[in-house]
Amino acid sequence: MIVINGTPHDTEITDPRRSLLDHLREDVGLHGPKKGCDQGGCGACTVLVDGRRVLACLTLAAQAEGRSVTTVEGVGRDGGLDPLQEAFIEHDGFQCGYCTPGQVCSAIGMADEVARGVPSRVSPEIGAASFDLSPDEIRERMSGNLCRCGAYNGIVAAIEETYLDGPR
Amino acid sequence: MKPFTYQRADDVASAVAAAAATPGAAYLGGGTNLVDLMRQNVERPAALVDVSRLPARIGIGTDGRLWMGAAATNTDVAADPVVRRDFPIIAEAIVNGASGQIRNTATVGGNLLQRTRCLYFYDTGARCNKREPGSGCDAVDGHNRMHAVLGASPECVATNPSDLGVALAALDARVHLAGPAGGRTVELLDLHRLPGDTPHVETVLAPGELITAVSVPPPPAAARSAYRKVRERASYAFALVSVAALLEVRDGVVASARLALGGVAAKPWRAAVAEAVLTGAPATRATFDRAAAAALADARPLAHNGFKIPLAQRVIVSTLEELS
Known part of the structure; x- marks a missing residue:
């Protein structure tokens, strides 16, 4: 099951x-x-x-x-979109949309990792108690998701805005 | 993909028994490498024994060593507060490898047993002594930019792709095994074999043996450490060269040094000769240059990977300078 x-x-x-x-x-x-x-x-x-x-x-x-x-x-709530999905629309975080479901699921998991204290390669201090979700951190932590349309700037902006105050 | 049977093991004893009872069985950890290789028909096990739900505990044992269950995910090791505080080089090595998704699935044991990413090994149309013993090696005279400069043989020039293994090599880690004949422990540095004329035999594991845990002694308290990786893009790529270093400097003199290299050989490469050069010498650029030269003194380039030798030397020097 x-x-x-x-x-x-x-x-x-x-x-x-x-x-x-x-x-x-x-x-x-x-x-x-x-x-x-x-x-x-x-x-x-x-x-x-x-x-x-x-x-x-x-x-x-x-x-x-x-x-x-x-x-x-x-991932949506109450029949609507997740705020991250709204932000992808707002910031043009896609073009053809093929990578978007993976980007969205990945970003949700990524935000949870940050909240749980999982470091990244670009974290200023590997032993820090918490990590800021800077654009550099987002790009590194999302490096396993490719976008052949090259909508990365919109993707990063959508994630940054959504998780400005931590995971939702 | 060749058909296979699947069963999940609930404990180490039943995993070992299941593998012993099933001809052609392989252990399945996270599957991030094995499933891919099976899809490419490079690996063709008749049966999988899933060990991904076996013990995954991470913590300090009564012996003072860090113990990591073989099924612990790369992410859980890298996030562990004790690992990050007392063994930061392990966390650094892990977050320099793969992607977030893969680190969430890949296990400690599987990381150490992952296969080379040599493209001729992956290409079932190419000759490869590792995949088909005795068939020849298309890498030796082929596109060998990514290949080994240390410890290779005319039969195989593949590299070990692990980042974690390089950090563990510098830390004098041990690998704990269970098998049909009982349990035993091997030094991490003795786990992998150099290719020689049997490149298909990559480790000292006996048939049916399973990695159950990895343990690591505490590093010298005053040592500083770093893991540096150089690759062709900033993230999600295998190493051209990587360096794991621990350096302890007292009054301007190197009190202890540990140096391991990745991306250069078929196993995590401990540069013991370079450590001997460093120990007791002044912690200066001149000493680091001599150590780097010693570390690569036995290196032999192929047609396209000669750049790895000066690259490794420069990364060694800059890492030691950073730590001194």
């Missing part, structure tokens, strides 16, 4: 080769997570597993058994 966007799913995984990405897209019908490279290089398949951002293409569906998975379809 995998809880997907708050709903338990008992869809049987008959082939252990099934990736979590293919399971979500083909078996459950959630097309938000995208297949970009299918080899862990682009981040388009990023989803949250127990609140942590992971690559669905490199995760076997069987490994998610008993976990809670959130895709971009599940």
